[in-house]
Amino acid sequence: MISIKQVHKTFGKLHALNDVSLELASGKSYALIGPNGSGKTTLMKSILGLVVPTSGQIYFDGKLIARDWQYRDKIGYMPQIGRYPENMTIGQLIDMIKNIRQQDTLDEELIDAFKLYKMFGKRMHALSGGTRQKVSAALAFLFDTPVLILDEPTAGLDPVSVEFLKEKIQHEKRRGKLLIITSHILSDLDELTTDVAYIYEGKLHYSNSIEALKTETGEKRLGKAIATMITQKQLIDSINA
């Protein structure tokens, strides 16, 4: 559904994405992992067109996204740090996005689950980090889009809300949506995703299904499997070097 071909992105001297090629198929759920600053968010933003790649192409449903904008109709995006017009209230913000996307079928389950109705009059600058995150999540799921891009969805949420959100993500996964999720909590990803892509210093080092990774490394948990995969890779690299 989304194919990324030889994408490079440089910010000055920093090579944020270095020759990344990746195929993302619908019906699968991808975990994007890697250390801080390894290029996960840049890759997500490139798919959305928020970041314009220095070279390389990204296709959505076979169409080049560079000059397109309509494809974003099919994407729900939850940013890592939600930045919103500060003097709008939650209610105004949600109304505005609804008005701009003009869609009849809405999925307001998360707005109910997080009890955001109670806070519709609150202005965005007065919100706590967690509430802001809830607003981001509610907006990402609101339009029942076939693709969901979630950048650290559970960071900063309270345990009850985390469970709600994970439940919701799993539900959407079962409905056959394409999910792209980053997180540093690997146990969460173990439940939520089917495939894994490991990015380090802008390069895609590994991408396969979680099952395959587990059998390759002989580990049962995703966290362990990743750690083993990295040490194996380092070992091979040191031999080659």
Next chain:
Amino acid sequence: MARIVKYVFLDILRTRFILLYTAFLLISTIALFQLDSDSSKVVMSLLNIVLMVVPLISIVFATIHFYNSYEFIELMLAQPVKRNVIFISEYAAVAVSLCVAFVVGVGIPMLVYGAGASGVTLLFCGIVLTLVFTSLAFLASVVTRDKAKAIGIALLFWFYFSLIYDGLLLWIVYTFSDYPLEKITLSLVALNPVDLARIIMLLQLDISALMGYTGAFYKDFLGSNLGAIASAGILLVWIAAPLAWAQRIFSKKDL
């Protein structure tokens, strides 16, 4: 597009700055009319406001507004909306609110006290300068991510066109005063929208004789229909060129 313009408008109204600007123009115009009964003298005094204050306010307000709507722009870019539409909507909303503020603030007292054709020309110059400097502000805003730097660049534009350019022009005219400079100065004037507006205005007020031989030369060129059309065309380029350039940068900008 209309929907996005609407939200930018609502945001501008919420800050109340535009209302203050309208009030300021309204009060100063009424005060000038009260002080002097000769409407052409009032228009002369208003000319200084139009040439100095209007560009300054337009460029600073538009730059600050652009940075304050960064979050909004970022949010819109993740939605199925064209980049160009977001950019042009921002420009349209800012430019139209500044123009409305100017027309209400200066135009209504003129209508009440009566200012004639020179008043209409003044309104025209004010609107055009607002549009030009809003374009320049957008250009300053997209070249850098740093708000302070962008405001610095915006102020530099204003200084350059309001003060520095005239100094340079004067220096050229003095240094090469032995040569026939009319055609060269005429073309150099086209490189500064503020000068262009000033000359259109002075010719309308029919005091070009005060500017001596060059004034007569300008009158000959700019006073004729062809000259008027040409100068309006150049001002249009001054609106479109910075905006088109800014839009090109914005279409490739990372957010």
